[in-house]
Amino acid sequence: MQPLPNSRISMLRYLLLLAVILTLGACSNTKYLQKDQSLYISSKVEVHGEILNAEKQDIRSSLSSKSLMTQQPNKKLLNTRIKVFLYNQKYNEKKSNWFWNLVLSKRNLEAPVVYDSAKTRESISRMTSYLHNQGFFYASVDASSKEKRHKTSVTYTVNTGRNFVLDKITYDVPDSNILAIVKAHEKLSLIQKGIAYKAATLSSERERLTRVIRDAGYYKFGRDAIEFTVDTLNKALFRNSLNPFEGFVNIFNENKGREKPTMDVEIHVKNPEDSANATWQLYHISSIYAYPDFPLNGNANDSTLKEDKRKYITIRSHQDILKPKILSKSILLRPGETYSLQQYNNTVNKLYDLGVWQFVTLQYKENKDTARALDAYLFLTPRRRQELGVNFEVSNSSDYTLGSGVSLNYRHINLSKSATQLSMSLNTGIELVKQPSEWVLQSREFGGEIGLTWPRFALPFNIRQAPRSNVKTRLTLGANYLSRIQKFDITSINLTYGYDWNESAYKRWIVRPFILNYVGVNLNPEFRDTTVNKNPYLKRSFEPALIGGESVSFIFSNNDLLHPRHYSYFRINIEESGLWLNGINSLVDAVTGKRSNVESLTRVTISNFVKTEADYRHYWRLNNHSGLATRLYAGIGIPYSYSSVLPYVRQFTAGGPNSIRAFRLRTLGPGSFKDTSTSAQIFPDQTGDMKLEGNIEYRFDLLRMFGGTVNLKGATFLDMGNIWMINKDSTRPGSEFRFDKLYKDLAIGTGVGLRLDFSFFLIRLDWGIPVKVPYNTNNKNGWYLSEWDLSSSQWRRNNIIWNLAIGYPF
Secondary structure (H helix, E strand, O other): OOOOOHHHHHHHHHHHHHHHHHHHHHOOOOOOOOOOOOEEEEEEEEEEOOOOHHHHHHHHHHHOOOOOOOOOOOOOEOOEOHHHHHHHHHHOOOOOOHHHHHHOOHHHOOOOOEOOHHHHHHHHHHHHHHHHHOOOOOOEEEEEEEEOOOEEEEEEEEEOOOOOEEEEEEEEOOOHHHHHHHHHOHHHOOOOOOOEOOHHHHHHHHHHHHHHHHHOOOOOOOHHHEEEEEEOOOOOOOOOOOOOHHHHHHHHHHOOOOOOOEEEEEEEEOOOOOOOOOOOOOOEEEEEEEEOOOOOOOOOOOOOOEEEEOOOOEEEEOOOOOOHHHHHHHOOOOOOOEOOHHHHHHHHHHHHHOOOEEEEEEEEEEOOOOOOEEEEEEEEEEOOOEEEEEEEEEEEEOOEEEEEEEEEEEEEEEEOOOOEEEEEEEEEEEEEEEOOOOEEEEEEEEEEEEEEEEOOOOOOOOOOOOOOOOOEEEEEEEEEEEEEOOOEEEEEEEEEEEEEEEOOOOEEEEEEEEEEEEEEEEEOHHHHHHHHOOOHHHHHHOOOEEEEEEEEEEEEEOOOOOOOOEEEEEEEEEEEEOHHHHHHHHHHHHHOOOOOOHHHHHOOEEOOEEEEEEEEEEEEEEEOOEEEEEEEEEEEEEEOOOOOOOOHHHOEOOOOOOOOOOOOOOOOOOOOOOOOOHHHHHOOOOOEOEEEEEEEEEEEEEEEEOOOOEEEEEEEEEEEEEEEEOOOOOOOOOOEOOHHHHHHHOEEEEEEEEEEEOOOOEEEEEEEEEEEOOOOOOOOOOEOHHHOOOOOHHHHHHHOEEEEEEOOOO
């Protein structure tokens, strides 16, 4: 038997040490407790009542929060209280050496939680109040504890009863103008007949009404003017002022024959308490002052400021930061307009979107000479006008051992004082493969791009846009050269022109009416004869192409503070090539009397295709330390007219660090086809016309490292999918898509991963192992579990795929 290498022995030592620590962490954590103390090890909430299971789950989750369950047991990792163990090692065992100093960071320590019955009683009180605020006025909460070997578990038993629902909603608003505003927005009210009563809903409705009324011009209106009276039809709810919940109990008994007891809500909007103003007053904008170069600690009354009075605004500055015309258009406020809270937000967002200022502050002050008039002051702190950056990247993938890249970026954020952005980038990179005796260069790449971005629709005619649309017009020109050593060289030149804008806070559009992409290919003779010419599809894919078309993308994302528990992301993209380029080709052909056209002049074939992609993701935040991420992806490309295949740069691939991680990049599919040729071992490059993929990943925190600056996270995942051809390919049997073969053709992989989160970037390492392979001839359905042989080092090398990447896969 050959001895193990030193690196493997060192790795085994660290793994053994980790196993010992986890084993010790599983041992008793009660060693240092006093005789009358007990370690609080677990808590459980049992919810009973005539409500749906989903409602029970929500209540269970809410009652388990730290704000209601005032005492929380120590967290577990791998079924051990490892943090309590580490706490004892530091403060009781007094461990101190290089290893323990690295592990015993404050973020990794937890003092043992000693059970306190007083905190249990406090938790019962808080839980009961919470249930009352949710409309469960007949709820009860009890707790029972069990102690064994100085360890205590607590079970909270909750009986909710039935919760009250809202029935009749009325308004008491003495000011007719305010009443008209409230009624005009009544359809958006958060209080609707038939919904369950919740105190939080009333609070949210108060905030909504405050925004609506202030947005209508009532600058001084405050939320304290809005009150709610909650009552029942027989006015018996608050008869006992000392015990208001007694009325709820009586009403519950009276309504127990109904499906749910009901209550009425009356919304009061009071007039101001100031006797001099019996009603709320409208306010208007008087003057607007802009300070485009205002320092952080500047003085608005600085006598050295130059003043430039324009039609709508007065500019006070030391130097010209932005052309006055552009600044005036970006400030959406106008003198004489009614004060609007929404216009306030739109103006601030619009100025931030220009990218010229680091800070934007808008303040209103009452005009001393005019009643109910406001002067607006905009204090704008500029950013650096020019930025220069260098990025270095080192990576590893399943098809190369080491990759490195360097990129140089330059950006001017305010070209010609018009908020036009100029960006330039240069990048280069190489990929190396480790051979037994040397490093071999596998590929090299270099390229560059220059772009211009205007903060508006750059069109020959005016187009109306929403104030918060954040319109950008982008023009980019780029070139890239990729060389796969002894295989092929690809030169790509692209020119794009289009528009980006936000339809709303969650919806975004990207429209590219002009895309022109030239792809030139130079094949190595040996690679062409041994690999490309033997596959007609691959041969046509590697032909030089001229892609000229347009694309439209729609993106929806609601990842914000209003969706703290779960949010969605959806993107759909449609790209077409050949339509307008064929028109130009025909026009040139007609003008020259069919002597030449675009294709003959460029000696490149026009690519005709339509490609559609859809990507849906949903994220759940299970608690402060774990979450669930899911993704569904579908894409298809269809060539038309004289084109029979998609260009190589537009084809789909599967496998690799951002796809199905249990399979190497470009080795999966299409369909059930498996390329076993010698060239495939050297150059795996399977592509297809369509792709389906689904992923689910459970993410969780592990430890804080290096004084808490780095967060070590873990993940488990399940990936599935494949690529297919639309039409039958005689050289690749089983590659075409068929509904009756979909289940058999799906590849499934699972695995685990580690992430080093540095806050500003994340390094990801995933290990994937196949569960189902579409080309498995030993099982008609492709399941691979029976062929797992984890004890074999050769099998592990061939089947356990590890992926190193930057950032999350989705």
